[in-house]
Amino acid sequence: MIWSHWIIVPIVLPLLAGGLILLLDRTRPWAVRVLSLAATSALLVVDIGLLIHAARGGVDAYLLGNWPAPYGIALALDRLSALMLVLTAVVAIAGLLYACRDEDERGAHFHALFQFQLMGLNGAFLTADLFNLFVFFEVLLIASYGLLLHGGGATRLRSAIHYVAFNLTGSALFLIAVAVLYGITGTLNMADLARKVPSLAGTEAVLAQSAGLLLLVVFSVKAALLPLYFWLPDAYAAAAAPVSALFAIMTKVGVYAIARVYTLVFGTTAGAAAHLATPWLVWLALATLGLAAIGVVAAVRLRALAAYLVVASAGTLLLALGLATQRTVAAGLFYLIPSTLVAAALFLLIDGVSRARADNNDRIGAQAWHRPRGTLAFTYFVCAISVAALPPLGGFLGKVQLLAAASDTPLQAWVWGLVLVSGLAVVVGLSRAGSAVFWKAPDGDGAHLRAAPAQYFSLGILLMCLVAVSVLAQPLARYTNATADQLFAPQAYIDAVLGKQPVAPAWNPREGMVK
Amino acid sequence: MSIEFLIASAIGVFAGAGVYLLLRARTFDVILGLTLISYAVNVLIFAMGRVRIGMAPIVAPDRAPSLASYADPLPQALVLTAIVISFAMTAVLLAIAIAARAATGTDHVDGVECGAAQRDAGDAADDAGARQR
Numbered sequence: 235m236i237w238s239h240w241i242i243v244p245i246v247l248p249l250l251a252g253g254l255i256l257l258l259d260r261t262r263p264w265a266v267r268v269l270s271l272a273a274t275s276a277l278l279v280v281d282i283g284l285l286i287h288a289a290r291g292g293v294d295a296y297l298l299g300n301w302p303a304p305y306g307i308a309l310a311l312d313r314l315s316a317l318m319l320v321l322t323a324v325v326a327i328a329g330l331l332y333a334c335r336d337e338d339e340r341g342a343h344f345h346a347l348f349q350f351q352l353m354g355l356n357g358a359f360l361t362a363d364l365f366n367l368f369v370f371f372e373v374l375l376i377a378s379y380g381l382l383l384h385g386g387g388a389t390r391l392r393s394a395i396h397y398v399a400f401n402l403t404g405s406a407l408f409l410i411a412v413a414v415l416y417g418i419t420g421t422l423n424m425a426d427l428a429r430k431v432p433s434l435a436g437t438e439a440v441l442a443q444s445a446g447l448l449l450l451v452v453f454s455v456k457a458a459l460l461p462l463y464f465w466l467p468d469a470y471a472a473a474a475a476p477v478s479a480l481f482a483i484m485t486k487v488g489v490y491a492i493a494r495v496y497t498l499v500f501g502t503t504a505g506a507a508a509h510l511a512t513p514w515l516v517w518l519a520l521a522t523l524g525l526a527a528i529g530v531v532a533a534v535r536l537r538a539l540a541a542y543l544v545v546a547s548a549g550t551l552l553l554a555l556g557l558a559t560q561r562t563v564a565a566g567l568f569y570l571i572p573s574t575l576v577a578a579a580l581f582l583l584i585d586g587v588s589r590a591r592a593d594n595n596d597r598i599g600a601q602a603w604h605r606p607r608g609t610l611a612f613t614y615f616v617c618a619i620s621v622a623a624l625p626p627l628g629g630f631l632g633k634v635q636l637l638a639a640a641s642d643t644p645l646q647a648w649v650w651g652l653v654l655v656s657g658l659a660v661v662v663g664l665s666r667a668g669s670a671v672f673w674k675a676p677d678g679d680g681a682h683l684r685a686a687p688a689q690y691f692s693l694g695i696l697l698m699c700l701v702a703v704s705v706l707a708q709p710l711a712r713y714t715n716a717t718a719d720q721l722f723a724p725q726a727y728i729d730a731v732l733g734k735q736p737v738a739p740a741w742n743p744r745e746g747m748v749k
Numbered sequence: 750m751s752i753e754f755l756i757a758s759a760i761g762v763f764a765g766a767g768v769y770l771l772l773r774a775r776t777f778d779v780i781l782g783l784t785l786i787s788y789a790v791n792v793l794i795f796a797m798g799r800v801r802i803g804m805a806p807i808v809a810p811d812r813a814p815s816l817a818s819y820a821d822p823l824p825q826a827l828v829l830t831a832i833v834i835s836f837a838m839t840a841v842l843l844a845i846a847i848a849a850r851a852a853t854g855t856d857h858v859d860g861v862e863c864g865a866a867q868r869d870a871g872d873a874a875d876d877a878g879a880r881q882r
Contacts, residue, residue, distance in 0.1 A: 365827055372834050379841055391849035392860035395776060398842050399858070402783050403771065405838070409790045409831055416824065417797030 240287075241296040241311050243280045244319055244356035247273060252349030259343055267334050270345040274330055277352065278323035281316070288316035289713060291720070293730035295362065300736045303362075304423035308731050310362040313717040314567070318359040318490050321571060322483050324699055325578045326352055331692035332582050333476035340385040340474070347384070351377035351480060358487050362731050364415065364422045367491065368408050371456075375401050378484065381477045382469060393465075393472040400465045404455040411448035418442050425731035428498050428724055432505035439506045446500045446510045450492070457488025458548045459515075460522040466545055467529065471537035475585030478537070482577035485548045486570060493555055493563070497721040498728075515556030516645060520652050522549035527656035530663035536587060536596040539667055540580040543621050546656060547573035553649065554636055561639035564718035568711055569632025572703045576620045576629065579696035583613050586689050587671065592678040598667045602678035611672040613693055618664040620700050623657055628703030633657070635711070756796050763789035774863070776846035776856050780839060787835035791828050798824030 251273030258265050287294070288311055296309040330348065338344040354374025361367050382394050416422055418438050419430040434442050451462070458466045466485070470478050492511065500510040526549055529542035551573070554566025588596040590605035620627035633653065640649040703710060720726065763785050770782030798821035806822035808814070846856070853860040 365830075369830065369834070372838070376837065376841060379845070383845065388849070388852040388860060391845060391852050394845050395779075395842075395849055395858055395860070398838070398845060399771070399779050399783065402835075402838050402842065403786070405834075406783075406786045406790050410793060413790070413794040413797040413824070413827075416794075416827070417799075 238294070238296065240280060240284060241294060241309050241360065242298075244277060244284070245309075245353055245360065247277055247280070248349040248353040248356065252346045252353065255346045255349060256343070259346060263339065266345050267338070270349065271327075271330055271334070273349065274323065274327050274352070277356075278320070278327060281319040281323045284311060285316040285320050287311075288313050289716075291716065293720075293727050295731045295734035297734055297736055300739075302736050303731050303734060304421045304426035307366045308362040308423060308425075308734065309360045310425075310727060310731050311360060312727060313713065313720050314490065314493065315359045317567070317571075317713070317717060318486065319356060321486070321574055322352065322355050322359070324695070325483050325574060326480060328578060328582065328692040328695045329476035329479040331695070332479070332585075332689060333474075335689060337385070337474050337476055341383070343380065344384055347377045347380040348480070351381060353377075355483060355487060359490060362424050362727075364412055364424055364427065364495075366422075368405070368412060371408065371487075372405060374484070374487070375405070378477075378481065381480070382473045384477055385474050390472045393468040396465050397469040400455065404452050407448055408452040411445040411452065414441055414445040414448075418445075423731065424495070424498055425728040428501075428503070428728050429732070431499055431507055432503060434506070443500075443507050443510055446495075446507060447514070449495060450511045450514065453488045453491045453495070454518070455488070456485065457492060457552060458485050458522070458545050459488075459552055460518045460525065460549075463522065463526075463545050463548070467538050467541035470541040470544060470581070471535060475581050478540075478581035479578035482544060482574055482581065485544055486551075486574055489548065489551045489555070489570065492552065493567075493721065496555070497563075498724045501724055502722065503724060509558060512556050512558045515552055515558075519549050519553035519556050520648060522546075523553065523652050523656045527659035527663075531659050531666075533663065533667070534598055536584040536598060536667060536671070537581070539598070539663060540577065540584055543580065543660065544577050546660060547577065547621075549656075550633070550636065550653065553653070554639075557640055557643050557645065557649070559639065559643060560718045560722050561642070562636060563721060564711075564715045565632060565635035565639045567714040567717050568635055569629065571710065571714075572620055572628030572632060572700055575696050575699050575703070576617050579613070579693060579700070580617050580621065582689070582693055582696070583610065583617060586610055586693070587614075591675075598670050600670055600674035600676070602676050604678040607672060607675075609690060611668075613697065614668055614672065616697055616700070618668060622661045622664055624661070626704055627700055628707070631704065631707050631711075752800055752802070756792065756800060760789045760792050760796070763792070774858055776849065776858055779858060780842055780846060783842070784835075784839055787831070787839075791831055791835075794824050794828045794831060798822075 251269060255266050255269055294311045297303060298307045298309065333344060351374055354370050354377055357370035358367055358374060361370060379394065379398055382397060383390050412422065415427065418441055419427055421427055421430060431442055455462045470481055473481060496511045500507050502508055523546055526542050526546035530539055530546065533539035533542060551566050551570055554562045584596055587610055588594055590603055590607060590610060592602040592604045620629040623629040623633040637650055637653060640646055767782045767785030767789060770778045770785065801820045804820040806820045806825055812818045849860060850856050855862050
């Protein structure tokens with residue numbers, strides 16, 4: 235099968251590109267930029283190919299080292315993984331283009347770290363093994379520590395200490411959960427776990443459930459769920475703009491892991507452990523949404539505003555997962571696409587705003603501009619419409635689907651109430667910030683200067699994708715519905731991973747060539 | 750006293766001391782705490798392959814080829830990976846802590862000494878950071 239080896243390309247390509255970039259770093263900055271952009275573009279092409287392949291509905295497994303599952307590590311590609319891969323590559327290209335303007339020269343090894351971060355993200359989306367998921371989490375985290383510190387400065391160092399310490403504690407909890415699950419079931423392959431968890435009984439079942447809930451804590455750290463999101467506004471506001479844009483996909487890693495583990499291992503078929511996370515997820519997600527809306531209204535800086543918008547979108551997504559019906563999950567997956575794109579666009583835009591203002595900062599107030607603001611204001615307007623879920627952009631379509639899907643559930647009043655009220659608060663916060671920054675501010679000197687084209691180009695990519703989400707809403711909704719169907723029928727995933735046969739060796743050490 | 754009891758208490762003591770240190774306000778204490786927690790986790794992973802005395806994880810010709818005569822090799826491989834990763838992460842955190850100590854002049858985890866001037870200093874540092882950008 236021609237497709238079989240393509241699954242590993244999204245992991246190997248950034249790894250090789252990152253290694254090559256390390257060799258070229260500092261001596262040839264232009265070669266590094268070209269190589270980094272070329273590798274990420276190639277990654278996008280491969281990811282789109284994988285998406286088209288996964289859209290046919292099959293689950294493809296890939297056995298690393300040709301060991302049969304569950305003894306070796308397996309990768310698996312289904313609709314959800316493919317969707318996340320493409321989304322990552324799109325956001326990465328926009329961030330990278332923006333960074334190539336000048337941001338990448340403010341510290342060492344930006345492009346190499348960026349590629350390693352992509353490797354970690356892609357690996358986390360593809361792996362079918364719980365310990366391997368931990369390893370890819372660490373790969374993306376250690377790259378993100380470097381990226382967060384890119385450019386240096388006391389603010390970044392302060393937020394980096396919190397971010398690193400918090401995530402290291404999360405990793406320790408992840409390992410405890412993995413160890414307990416292994417101790418009980420004797421396997422770490424997620425498909426094999428899905429087969430073994432339902433048959434557990436007595437204390438073993440209780441231990442497996444506590445390990446499952448411990449995993450929820452770990453994924454909530456990444457996904458920014460209520461008691462565990464306080465690191466996020468600081469870290470996202472402190473990072474350089476292209477890094478924050480890439481970090482917009484990092485909260486989605488947590489959302490992805492929750493979607494994967496709590497449908498596959500602790501899903502409807504898990505016996506005593508079925509629907510383990512849902513009672514916690516719904517209420518915590520609702521509270522997250524409420525607090526994030528307050529954060530949006532109370533923000534004094536544009537970056538903090540954008541960071542709280544990321545938290546709000548994570549809350550909405552986790553709410554959709556927590557309601558745990560096929561329709562809410564489909565709606566949540568649809569909402570995931572525009573919310574990620576718009577978060578990335580907002581971080582890039584805010585950097586453009588602070589550069590174009592006379593005092594070069596992002597406080598929400600009427601500071602003078604020393605560059606033209608028309609394009610920035612228009613971009614802000616488009617982003618605000620999408621992030622506040624107003625028609626006609628993608629965010630609106632996602633939220634409408636979610637509200638419609640939630641009307642079948644017993645929690646309809648709570649969901650509608652909090653989603654709509656927090657939506658209103660977001661509109662208020664965005665219009666307050668927008669009118670202060672763009673309308674009330676006077677013109678300073680140099681209003682004739684122009685912004686660099688790279689900035690508009692990367693913003694343009696993200697805005698075009700946002701518009702494309704609206705234009706292509708029907709095929710996209712069909713895809714996300716099919717993704718939710720696939721998530722709620724985990725047997726296909728289990729069969730694909732465990733039934734995958736190793737390739738027959740072409741060379742036998744005792745007998746020489748087989749053929 | 751059984752060996753299981755000893756291992757379980759060791760994990761508990763490591764984890765307890767680690768959590769206590771993690772909650773303190775100095776970066777060095779936090780790093781020590783994280784290290785102790787990672788010790789506790791490593792021993793836990795090791796113990797999850799079951800405690801078996803005098804058993805090797807590698808196939809030997811003089812032992813019967815059955816599961817009863819070998820220790821589980823997988824947790825030992827997992828623990829090796831976990832040790833390497835936590836070692837690297839501790840090194841990164843140490844480097845960040847030293848750089849933060851140099852940049853802010855304090856080893857408090859918030860980058861500001863506790864006290865009345867905390868908020869103002871934080872805002873001033875934010876402005877400085879924004880200007881650098």
